[in-house]
Amino acid sequence: MTTVIMRTTARIVVPIVLIVAISLLIEGHNLPGGGFIAGVLTSTAFVIVYIAFGLDFLERGVLGRDVDPGKTPSRDRVVVAYRRLFTVGLAIAVGSGLVPLALAHPFLSQSYVVLEGVPLYHHLEIASALAFDLGVYCVVVGGLLTIISVVGAE
Amino acid sequence: MALQTLSPGAESTLVIAPMLIVLVAAVGTLLLGTRPRARAGVSLAGGAAYLIAVAAIDWYVVLAPDAPGAATYQVGGLPAPFGITLVADGLSAFMLTMVAVIGVASLVFSIRVLPELDRRSYYFPLFHFLALGVTGAFLTGDLFNLFVWFEVMLMASYIFVAYYGGPQHTRAAFWYVALNLLASAVFLLGVGGIYATTGTLNMADLARRLAAPAAYGIDPGPVVGLLGLLLSVFAIKAGLVPFQFWIPTAYRAAPPPITALLAGATKKVGIYAIIRLSFTVFADAQIGVDLAVPIVGTVLAGDSPLAFIGAALFVMGTASILVGGLGAVGRDSLEGVLAYSSIGQVGFIAVPVAIAATTTVPDVRHIAIVAALVYALNHALAKGMLFLAVGAVRTATGTSRLADLGGLASRSPLLAAAFFIGSLSLVGIPPLSGFFGKFLVFDAAAQAGSLSVLVLLLAGSLLTIAYATRAWNRSFWGQRTSAVEDAIADPVQVAVLLALAVTIVAVGIGFEPIYRFADAAATAALDTDGYIDAVDPNQTVSGVDGGSVDAGAGGGGGGGETGTGTINTTDGGETP
Structure with a gap:
């Protein structure tokens, strides 16, 4: 177990990191940011949790599951979930590239819609690139966390 | 609303089809998770679809009487030279066909060679990602994109080399x-x-700018050195001496079907990249080369970077033939023999490419490229099949060490027949595909009038006979060893091998259409203007000339109004 300072800092920092990551993901298609960097930042938040509270904290403390410590890390339920996230992300990214093909546009074509008069925002831009970015985000988070939990456990 | 894109035609969509098929197959096999049967089914369906797509490209783009010769696809609808262009011309189609044949064979083989445990891991998704990288590298018309596909290919192959996870696999x-x-x-x-030098990475745009550097206001001098860097990278991929040392350990460590793919397909990516960049992109570059080689005392001179590429490839190719041949004679396992042999065989592909680069006669250049391509095809088929045969021997006997093998021919005659045909094709006996490969290479060397090259090629061929005979004698003839006595060859594996053996014989007997295809591929490789036209017909080199004429007529600043929309028309106008 780490020090009180570490754990207290982690409690404050992790939500901030996650929010920044999500904002980077959402605005990434036309501002600095994007799926990759948002994914890396999200993984960083998880790494802080791992360092401060230990590898099993997520499953035991957050999800309320029982964990037997002797198991192979790659068969942990949370790691299986990470791997599934990776696969689903890849499917989203490829699928978002294939959709324009069905609409008779080239592979990976992107478009956007501007909505006027939206409450709070007034002017909201919804880009199709967001779907691709979301796929990349899932791939990066899933891939990095799989590596970190498996290698970290060893 | 922002989709201002060209709606791609049917041929154009065909260009990206093989890539999408492998991509979907890769993701599909990942999504299927731990259901090995479904995974194998999706993999096979993907392989079949890939074969059909490549055959369609071959026919509709290259071989049909009214075929356009080249088709392009702009990914995301962004126009060249800004977006990523995919180009399928004769050369790409020829390479893709090679990969499709050997890829599908090793895919079917994989389903039988791996035990249940292996099938639950990421074997099939990685297989498809490897194929994706190779396919992308053959199709892309953008230099940076080529780098990306190399990486995709490498990432998958890294895992395959470490696949079994033992100490020697990890070291490899x-x-x-x-x-x-x-x-x-x-x-x-x-x-x-x-x-930084040319301001573009689109291959067609690059070729255009290098052919008229003054019109675009660039100084192309550094490109020769940079091309040298790229050449060394491609030589590493192709496994040419002095970059051959990774091949034996990596080929021994990877699972046999993957080794077949590494030797048959990823090596050819290196060869393809050398041919594509040297001849299609850099052949017309207006760069005088005048380089004195200090030790040998010769002077390389010419008016394009080809003089330099030719000399470098010639040294690497001949060294590969000798190192590979001599190395293969002394190996103690079948994989070792074949791995060194593939170093030597790539030398046989590199030498005609070097002849093509150094000669100034267009006909000789053409025949040399045809020779390299036919030889590459034969190497992909024969060597791919031989590596699969080693896989079959290992499945049956549990070993591939020559000392532990013997008498396989009487134990499994069909497996032996396949191995025999593969070895003969490697040696170059008519009527197999290898004969035409060797014949064309010798023909190119004779037409170039280089006696020393002929002698070297002959020595290399003799070495091929020596190691092929030795591998055959040690493992298939002689007394049956204990490992061979209980060996049962897997029928599906043997069927795949026989199918490839029949292909090798068929290529040799019905060589006429193959030659036509290779001829079209060589024409495409040498036709820089055709390539530029296919990618980006609006900005032709003559468009730059038109710009300068306009500037002369309109006086001073009128150069920008040529209507072609080039960024560089102003530069073009200022030149005179």
Whole structure:
């Protein structure tokens, strides 16, 4: 177990990191940011949790599951979930590239819609690139966390 | 609303089809998770679809009487030279066909060679990602994109080299990864340098700018050195001496079907990249080369970078033939023999490419490229099949050491027949595909009038006979060993091998259409203007000339109104 300072800092920092990551993901298609960097930042938040509270904290403390410590890390339920996230992300990214093909546009074509008069925002831009970015985000988070939990456990 | 894109025609969509098929197959097999049967089914369906798509490209783009010869696809609808262009011309189609045949064979083989446990891991998704990288590298018309596909290919192959996870596999993977990371860094450096020098990475645009550097206001001098960097990276991929040292360990460590793919397909990516960049992109570059080689005392001179590429490839190719041949004679396992043999065989592909680069006669250049391509095809088929045969021997006997083998011919005659045909094709006995490969290479060397090359090629061929005979004698003839006595060859594996053997014989007997295809591929490789036209017909080199004429007529600043929309028309106008 780490020090009180570490754990207290982690409690404050992790939500901030996650929010920044999500904002980077959402605005990434036309501002600095994007799926990759948002994914890396999200993984960083998880790494802080791992360092401060230990590898099993997520499953035991957050999800309320029982964990037997002797198991192979790659068969942990949370790691299986990470791997599934990776696969689903890849499917989203490829699928978002294939959709324009069905609409008779080239592979990976992107478009956007501007909505006027939206409450709070007034002017909201919804880009199709967001779907691709979301796929990349899932791939990066899933891939990095799989590596970190498996290698970290060893 | 922002989709201002060209709606791609049918041929154009065909260009991206093989890539999408492998991509979907890769993701599909990942999504299927732990259901091995479904995974194998999706993999096979993907392989079949890939074969059909490549055959369709071959026919509709290259071989049909009214075929356009080249088709392009702009990914995301962004126009060249800004977006990523995919180009399928004769050369790409020829390479893709090679990969499709050997890829599908090793896919079917994989389903039988791996035990249940292996099938639950990421074997099939990685297989498809490897194929994706190879396919992308053959199709892309953008230098940076080529780098990306190299990386996709390498990432998958890293895992395959370390696949079994034993100490020697880890060591092989470590060297393989270290070498290729270095190569990738050098590749990136070269690509960055070319962008800094010429301001573009689209291959067609690059060829156009280098052919008329003054019109575009660039100084192409550094490109020769940068091309040297790229050449060394491609030589690493192709396994040419002095970059051959990773091949034996990596080929021994990877699962046999993957070794077949590494030897049959990823090696050819290196060859393809050398041919594509040297001849299609850099052949017309207006760069005088005048380089004195200090030790030998010769002077390389010519009016294009080809003089320099030719000399370098010639040295690497001949050294490969000798190192590979001599190395293969002394190996103690079948994989070792075949791995060294593939170093030597790549030398046989590199030498005609070198002849094509050094000669100034267009006909000789053409025949030399045809020779290299036919030889590459034969190597992909024969060597791929032989590596699969080693896999079959290992499944049946549990070993591939020559000392533990013997008498396989009487135990499994069909497996022996396949191995025999593969070895003969490697040696170059008519009527097999290898005969035409060797014949064309010798023909190219004779037409170039180079006696020393002929002698070297002859020596290399003799070495091929020596090691092929030795491998055959030690493992298939003689007394049956205990390992061979209980060996049962897997029928599906043997069927795949026989299918490939029949292909090799068929290529040799019905060589006429293959030659036509290789001829079309060589024409495409040498036709820089055709390539530029296919990618980006609006900005032709003559468009630049038109710009300067306009500037002369309109006086002073009128150069920008040529209507072609080039960024560089102003530069073009200022030249006179």
